[in-house]
Amino acid sequence: MGQPTLIAGETRHTVAELEELAFELRSKLLHLCGTYEGAVHIGGDLSVADILTVLYQYGMNVDPTNIANPARDRFVLSKGHAAVCMYIAMAMRGFFSYEGIVETYGQLDSAYGMHPCKVQLPGVECSTGSLGHGLPIAVGMALSARGRGDTHRVFCVLGDGETGEGSVWEAAMAARSNELGNIVAFVDRNRQLMTSFAEERVAFEPYPDKWAAFGWNVVMVDGHDMGQLVAAVDALPASDSKRPTVIICETIKGKGVDFMEKNLAWHAGRLGAADLEKAMTALNSTRKKETV
Amino acid sequence: MAETFTFGEMLSARSVIGTTLAELGETHDNLWVLTPDIGATLVEFRDKYPERFVDVGLAEQVCVGIASGLAYDGNIPVVSGMLPFLSMRALEQIRSDICYPNLPVKIIGTHGGLVGNGGSTHYAVEDLALMCALTNMTVTSIGDPLMVGEVLRQSMAMPGPLYIRLAVGKSDKVLYEPGQHDIRIGKGIVARQGTDATIFTHGTVVAQALEAAEELAVEGFNVRVIDMFTLKPIDADLVAQCAEETGGRFVIVEDHLAYGGLASRVADVVADRGLHLTAFERLGIPQVFAGFGEDEQLRDKYGYGLEATKAATRRVIAATA
Numbered sequence: 331m332g333q334p335t336l337i338a339g340e341t342r343h344t345v346a347e348l349e350e351l352a353f354e355l356r357s358k359l360l361h362l363c364g365t366y367e368g369a370v371h372i373g374g375d376l377s378v379a380d381i382l383t384v385l386y387q388y389g390m391n392v393d394p395t396n397i398a399n400p401a402r403d404r405f406v407l408s409k410g411h412a413a414v415c416m417y418i419a420m421a422m423r424g425f426f427s428y429e430g431i432v433e434t435y436g437q438l439d440s441a442y443g444m445h446p447c448k449v450q451l452p453g454v455e456c457s458t459g460s461l462g463h464g465l466p467i468a469v470g471m472a473l474s475a476r477g478r479g480d481t482h483r484v485f486c487v488l489g490d491g492e493t494g495e496g497s498v499w500e501a502a503m504a505a506r507s508n509e510l511g512n513i514v515a516f517v518d519r520n521r522q523l524m525t526s527f528a529e530e531r532v533a534f535e536p537y538p539d540k541w542a543a544f545g546w547n548v549v550m551v552d553g554h555d556m557g558q559l560v561a562a563v564d565a566l567p568a569s570d571s572k573r574p575t576v577i578i579c580e581t582i583k584g585k586g587v588d589f590m591e592k593n594l595a596w597h598a599g600r601l602g603a604a605d606l607e608k609a610m611t612a613l614n615s616t617r618k619k620e621t622v
Numbered sequence: 623m624a625e626t627f628t629f630g631e632m633l634s635a636r637s638v639i640g641t642t643l644a645e646l647g648e649t650h651d652n653l654w655v656l657t658p659d660i661g662a663t664l665v666e667f668r669d670k671y672p673e674r675f676v677d678v679g680l681a682e683q684v685c686v687g688i689a690s691g692l693a694y695d696g697n698i699p700v701v702s703g704m705l706p707f708l709s710m711r712a713l714e715q716i717r718s719d720i721c722y723p724n725l726p727v728k729i730i731g732t733h734g735g736l737v738g739n740g741g742s743t744h745y746a747v748e749d750l751a752l753m754c755a756l757t758n759m760t761v762t763s764i765g766d767p768l769m770v771g772e773v774l775r776q777s778m779a780m781p782g783p784l785y786i787r788l789a790v791g792k793s794d795k796v797l798y799e800p801g802q803h804d805i806r807i808g809k810g811i812v813a814r815q816g817t818d819a820t821i822f823t824h825g826t827v828v829a830q831a832l833e834a835a836e837e838l839a840v841e842g843f844n845v846r847v848i849d850m851f852t853l854k855p856i857d858a859d860l861v862a863q864c865a866e867e868t869g870g871r872f873v874i875v876e877d878h879l880a881y882g883g884l885a886s887r888v889a890d891v892v893a894d895r896g897l898h899l900t901a902f903e904r905l906g907i908p909q910v911f912a913g914f915g916e917d918e919q920l921r922d923k924y925g926y927g928l929e930a931t932k933a934a935t936r937r938v939i940a941a942t943a
Contacts, residue, residue, distance in 0.1 A: 404695070448694075448723055456694060457723045460714060466684040467719060470691020470699075477654070477673055477697075484691075497715075500684035508676070 343387050348556045351422060352383040353617050356586050358418045358428060360613060364606025368436050369598040371444070373590060374489060375415035377520040377581040380554050381487060382412075382419040385516070389563040390485055394424035397453045403482045404471045406456045408464020409489035409518060410445040411598075416454075417442050425453045462495025464488060465515060469501050472510040475569075483569045487516045491523040494532055499544065502574075506545035511571030515546075518553065520583040524597045541576045553579025587612045627768065627796045635767035635791035636663035639730065642771040643667045643700060647674065650778055652697040658685045660703040660731075663791075682707050686715035686727075693725035698778060705731035705746035705787060713752060716783070721758040724782045728774070734763060734787035734825060735877025735907075736920040742911040746787070751882030753785045754854045760807060761854040763787040763824040763884075766797040769851065772805045780807070789826040789877070789917070797828055797849070810857040816846035819871035819901075819939050820864040821931065822888055824850050827877050830921070834931040845935055853887050861891040870900040871938040875931050877921070880906030901941035903934040 343351070356379050363370040385405065386392065393399040407416050414435065421428040434440035441451040445459030455471075458464050468486040475482055492498065505513050519537065521528040528534055538548045547567060551558040562577045583597070584590030587609045601609055627633045644666040647653050655667045656676045668675040678685045682703065689699035701708065708731050709716075720727045732738075734746045753761045764770050764786060777784050784807075803811050813828055814835050823831045828849045835845040846868050848860065864872070872892075874885035885904035892899060905926035912920055921927035 406691075456691075457718070460718050462683075463687060463715065463719055466687020466715070467691040467694065469684065470688035470693075471695050472691070473654075473676065473688060474692050474695035474697055497683040497687065500678070500681040501687065504678050504681065504684050504688065507678070 345556045345560055348383055348387055348560065351387050352380045352556065353613070355379050355383055355415070355418055355422060356613055357610065359415060360587070360601065360606060360609045362414060362418070362432050362435060363599075364601040364603060364609070365432065366435055366600065369600050370414060371411040371598045372601075373522070373583040373593075373596045373598065374409060374412050374518065374520065376585045376587065376590065377553070377583045378409065378412050378415055378487060378518045379585070380556060380559060381516050381518060381579055382415055384556065384559040384563060385485055385487070386419045386423040388560060391482065392423065394453070397425070400480065401482055404455050404468070404484040406464040406468045406471070406484070406486040407446060407458055408468075408486055409461065409492055410458035410464070412487075413444060413446040414442070416446060420453065461489070461492035462497040465498050465501035466504070468513055468515070469504050469508070469510065472505070472513045473508060475512055476510065481512075481569050483512050483514055483566075485514050485516070487518060490517055490519040490521065490528060490534060490537070493517065493534070502541065502544040502546065505574040509572035510574050511567055512569040513574040514566060515574070515576040517576060517578045518581050519578050520581040522583040522592070522594065522597070525594065527594070538578055541578070545573065547573045547575040549575060549577045551577060551579055553581035554585055586616050629796055629799055631796045632793045633767040633796055635764070635770045635788050635794050636732070638767050638771045639663055639702065639774065639791075640666045642774045644670050646774065646778060647671045650698060653778070654689075654692050654697050654699045655702060656685050656689050656699055657702045658682045658707070664702060682712040683715050686712040686729075687719055689727045690715065690719035690723070690725060693720070693727050694723065698726050698728075700728040700730060700774075703731045704733050704744070705749050706733055706744055709746055709749035709752055717756050720783045721756045724758045726781055726783065728777055728784045728786065730774075730786040730788070732788045732791045735789055736912050736924070737789040737826070737877065737917045739914055739916060741914055745912060747879050747907050747912075748882060749787060750853055750878050750884070751886070754887065758782045759854065760784045760852070762807065762852050764851050765789070765794060765824070765826040765828040765849070767791075767794040768796060768798070768800060769805055773807060776807055787825065794826060795829045797832070808852050808855050808857060810860040811849040811851065812846065813849045814845070814847040816844040817868055818844045819873060819935055820846040820848055820868040821935060822848045822850050822872065822874045822884060823876055824853065824884055825877055827875055827926070830928050831875055831931060834928055834935060838932055838935055843935070843939055850884055850888075853884055856887045856891060858891045858895065861888055862895055862897055865892070865897040865899060870898055870943070871941065872899060872902045873905065873931065873934045873938055874903070875905045875926050877926070878906055880904045880908060900943045901938035903938055905930055905934055
């Protein structure tokens with residue numbers, strides 16, 4: 331019932347294929363982080379990589395050949411600092427060329443920069459960057475779909491840290507008040523803010539209860555377990571249902587690179603050639619453990 | 623119909639908004655109306671198009687965010703509320719979610735200036751400065767109630783965001799006969815012709831400026847009044863024309879901080895164009911948090927009421943080049 335329809339002519343990836351795609355996404359992220367002269371938000375990119383893979387390669391009905399296709403699912407990256415992860419995930423889905431991203435990222439007049447801009451990069455649904463802004467916009471998009479009688483969904487990816495912004499909870503209340511079952515929020519619960527670990531400074535817990543108290547359908551998954559992510563997408567309620575869904579994804583900031591994992595120093599940074607090799611070795615070792 | 627009102631009569635701008643939006647809802651099936659719990663004047667639209675009406679309750683940030691999402695998806699959202707809260711609580715949403723992607727969202731609201739006797743939490747006195755600073759934003763301040771409807775109608779074809787500022791909007795003087803002026807966003811209105819000096823103003827203060835000009839006429843002065851209802855983009859050509867035709871004698875009167883509003887916009891034109899003025903006086907709200915009182919009392923107290931306007935105009939006319 332809840333399984334999304336795909337744009338015609340496509341086949342659905344298996345969990346193993348999705349895992350390979352997520353590995354490729356992480357490799358490309360590290361490559362960019364190792365070659366770009368400036369800082370990349372690599373920690374939060376790596377924590378959200380599996381989520382964006384399952385969304386772009388499995389969960390969302392998107393159409394790279396017609397970015398204005400009215401039947402497409404809408405996507406809002408509320409944690410806009412993970413833009414580069416989204417650019418690459420979109421490139422891997424056929425929206426852009428990966429080479430174009432690597433060659434121009436962060437440079438003067440490039441469409442690819444630290445936070446996504448719809449005006450400069452058509453195909454991106456929404457300009458974001460200031461935290462706490464994405465979910466309200468997603469509510470507007472979902473209302474618009476309802477107003478037209480459209481059945482597509484609106485997906486929104488948030489970081490757990492940004493749910494400290496009050497506007498997120500205004501949106502949570504508005505989504506429920508307007509019975510928007512066509513909204514699906516993914517929270518990248520990597521339990522780290524920029525300067526501290528989440529619970530040290532902010533009492534997010536009991537976190538699922540907060541969303542449940544706002545009337546949302548709450549699903550808990552391991553955000554690095556592709557099987558669980560796929561199952562959560564498959565089990566989504568119909569888009570014409572009345573309760574918005576949040577999929578709280580337990581993740582690890584810096585996931586896949588041992589020296590970045592749960593390391594506050596790697597919220598954002600640049601790798602350089604030597605560290606890139608170290609990082610790739612670390613990433614490769616996780617692949618062997620998990621897939622062989 | 624509102625159009626039957628004529629000069630000098632009192633009319634509620636809010637009722638014009640309600641009627642106009644209900645009309646526009648018919649011709650524009652992508653028009654949405656949103657409000658953070660300030661919905662009394664929107665009842666007509668709400669009842670006609672409940673599926674395109676959203677009252678989020680007390681939550682300005684999500685209200686503007688939702689408008690952004692609706693506009694991203696091809697709709698024309700109108701956010702209606704109280705300006706002290708919309709312009710400040712939701713300022714970043716207006717900037718980053720509306721202006722940055724240049725979406726056709728209209729922000730319309732009341733309580734611009736020292737009006738409504740709500741105290742300083744409820745006076746929007748810096749809103750025009752804030753809105754004029756935003757890239758892509760068109761900024762208007764309207765006194766004539768019928769004009770509100772006209773500007774809303776015109777705004778349907780605008781590709782980007784628009785800010786419409788009203789005072790209380792419950793009882794406003796009709797300033798112009800329908801059809802008397804060519805009302806166009808971006809063009810100032812010559813509300814009264816004159817050659818001795820120009821009073822630039824906007825919003826409900828236009829009525830006061832016209833009154834001042836009439837009283838000064840009895841004294842033998844011929845004063846021009848410009849209703850500069852669009853503050854951004856400012857009608858720079860008209861400012862230059864007035865400098866030339868009224869002896870470079872300017873008075874700016876507004877129900878807004880004296881620095882940051884229309885006076886500053888006009889001063890920018892003067893500086894940028896190198897206009898030669900004989901005298902320039904600005905009357906507006908000083909850097910204070912005003913207390914309670916009726917609109918007129920507050921204008922008098924802070925030096926931008928009727929008498930102060932007349933006195934300033936006499937001074938600029940008397941000034942020697």
